[in-house]
Amino acid sequence: MEHYIMNLTLKVWKQKNPASNGKFETYQVKNISSEMSLLEMFDVLNEQLISEGNDPIAFDHDCREGICGACSMYVNGRPHGPWHGTTTCQLHMRAFKDGDTIVVEPWRANAFPVIKDLVVDRTAFDRIIQAGGYISVNTGNAVDGNTIPIEKEKADKAFAAAACIGCGACVAACKNSSALLFVAAKVSHLALLPQGDPERRTRVLSMVAQMDKEGFGSCTFTQACEAVCPKEISVTNISRLNAEYIAGGLGSDKDYGHQ
Amino acid sequence: MKWTEFFTSSVGKKLVMALTGLFLISFLVVHVGLNSCIFNDLEWFDPNDNGRMFNKAAHFMGSSVVIRIMEIGLFVGILIHAIQAYVLYVQNTSKRKIGYKVKMGTKGSTWYSKSMTLLGTLLLLFLIMHISHFWVPSRVTGTLDPVQYGDTHTHDLFARMVAVFQNPWIVALYVAGCISLGWHLLHGFQATFRTLGVSNKKYLVMANSAGLIFSILVPVLFALMPISIYLGWIG
Ligand code: HEM
Ligand code: SF4
Numbered sequence A: 001m002e003h004y005i006m007n008l009t010l011k012v013w014k015q016k017n018p019a020s021n022g023k024f025e026t027y028q029v030k031n032i033s034s035e036m037s038l039l040e041m042f043d044v045l046n047e048q049l050i051s052e053g054n055d056p057i058a059f060d061h062d063c064r065e066g067i068c069g070a071c072s073m074y075v076n077g078r079p080h081g082p083w084h085g086t087t088t089c090q091l092h093m094r095a096f097k098d099g100d101t102i103v104v105e106p107w108r109a110n111a112f113p114v115i116k117d118l119v120v121d122r123t124a125f126d127r128i129i130q131a132g133g134y135i136s137v138n139t140g141n142a143v144d145g146n147t148i149p150i151e152k153e154k155a156d157k158a159f160a161a162a163a164c165i166g167c168g169a170c171v172a173a174c175k176n177s178s179a180l181l182f183v184a185a186k187v188s189h190l191a192l193l194p195q196g197d198p199e200r201r202t203r204v205l206s207m208v209a210q211m212d213k214e215g216f217g218s219c220t221f222t223q224a225c226e227a228v229c230p231k232e233i234s235v236t237n238i239s240r241l242n243a244e245y246i247a248g249g250l251g252s253d254k255d256y257g258h259q
Numbered sequence B: 001m002k003w004t005e006f007f008t009s010s011v012g013k014k015l016v017m018a019l020t021g022l023f024l025i026s027f028l029v030v031h032v033g034l035n036s037c038i039f040n041d042l043e044w045f046d047p048n049d050n051g052r053m054f055n056k057a058a059h060f061m062g063s064s065v066v067i068r069i070m071e072i073g074l075f076v077g078i079l080i081h082a083i084q085a086y087v088l089y090v091q092n093t094s095k096r097k098i099g100y101k102v103k104m105g106t107k108g109s110t111w112y113s114k115s116m117t118l119l120g121t122l123l124l125l126f127l128i129m130h131i132s133h134f135w136v137p138s139r140v141t142g143t144l145d146p147v148q149y150g151d152t153h154t155h156d157l158f159a160r161m162v163a164v165f166q167n168p169w170i171v172a173l174y175v176a177g178c179i180s181l182g183w184h185l186l187h188g189f190q191a192t193f194r195t196l197g198v199s200n201k202k203y204l205v206m207a208n209s210a211g212l213i214f215s216i217l218v219p220v221l222f223a224l225m226p227i228s229i230y231l232g233w234i235g
């Protein structure tokens, strides 16, 4: 595709700290290359803001290659912007035209409170993982995964689910702020593998209990999450989580502390 | 996990929706099947039927104890389904105190999957009108005309139908109710199976296809009842 230069108007959410009321600020950015990523465009804008003595825009980022899940931006009414199956850092400016207005907002959900500007607190996801999204290896080295034979079809499904990078776009897109696609990806990934099998019944119940404590909503299968997921995690994982929940919940006597 | 916990977690509440929804679907099958007996009065079949087939079937439904018990179950089912729906609505909408400036809208999802509470509310309003039209005079106030077929003494529910559906506004409201039902089912039918844990893609294709057929066939058959009566094809 041909390289071009554009001038853009940005409307970005600015919020000093978790307690303050934020608002949208409008910025003009000039001479943006179509080869830049959206984050690089923000870098250019931030350099400009700093040189003018203004507060730069805070945003999360780390790998800038679509694998860490840090870059949480809701761009023009869609988490991670207009492209399918990509993260914000993989969104290139050729997605926009000269003169466009781009509105950038943080993920919106009570469970993801804004820390500053576009940065939200996603430690709720960490606590869900801590509640059960692991396998227990109580002693010695981790067993070599390749010593246990795994059916190809299951390995593929587990791998597809394991691709979830915990970015939270599913929550940001969901009208109910449900985290179920994320939780389902983690539950499926482990439930499908022999290593995850011993704890599969309790894992799903603990993770769902933690998810509810964190204040995420419940799934109504609108499938908006799948549409925006940069890793194209399928909602069939949610069905699998439900099946795991039913089997686990009916079989277990333990109290999982739902309010 | 205690039963209360099982059914009250975020996933559990959806299980309640799915189980009651499935139960309501099974009721629709019986209801549409039975009421379709009125089509026997069409020119093509038996123009002299005058609702005999339907009235007899309705009489059977009214006289069987099992069915009367199921009728109570049906009211309870609708109530649980609707109450749970509103509880979920209030809880889910409270999870995002600050909304977006640019809305997602229906990117990636259908408008009806996002409007189940609205469609359900229309259904609830429709059901209140519908119950007051037929169930109340038939089972509560007993104000229907008697009719006799051989040894069977029953009341003329068919005549009541014909009378009610002379009013074009009522016919329009019934058709609107059927349209809401169609959209509600188009999302609800397949969602039930997903909620109940069907993740196998080939079964999901079946659930989607069956859902599409069901969500068109049932509302169309229901809508044809008031329409046929109003246009004088029946009655
Ligand atoms: C004949 C009447 C009805 C039938 C056959 C029916 C059927 C269904 C089915 C099959 C579902 C899918 C359950 C799931 O998502 O797993 C559903 C969901 C739902 N129904 Fe109904 N329903 C009826 C009446 C109502 C009424 C009166 C309301 C009143 C508010 C209502 C509100 C809802 C809502 C909000 C959902 C949740 C949608 C979702 O979570 O995806 N429904 N219904
Ligand atoms: S399921 Fe997809 S959208 Fe949700 S956290 Fe994982 S990668 Fe992000």
Ligand code: FES
Binding pocket: A060, A061, A062, A063, A064, A065, A066, A067, A068, A069, A070, A071, A087, A088, A089, A090
């Ligand atoms: S910065 Fe790592 S996925 Fe975007």
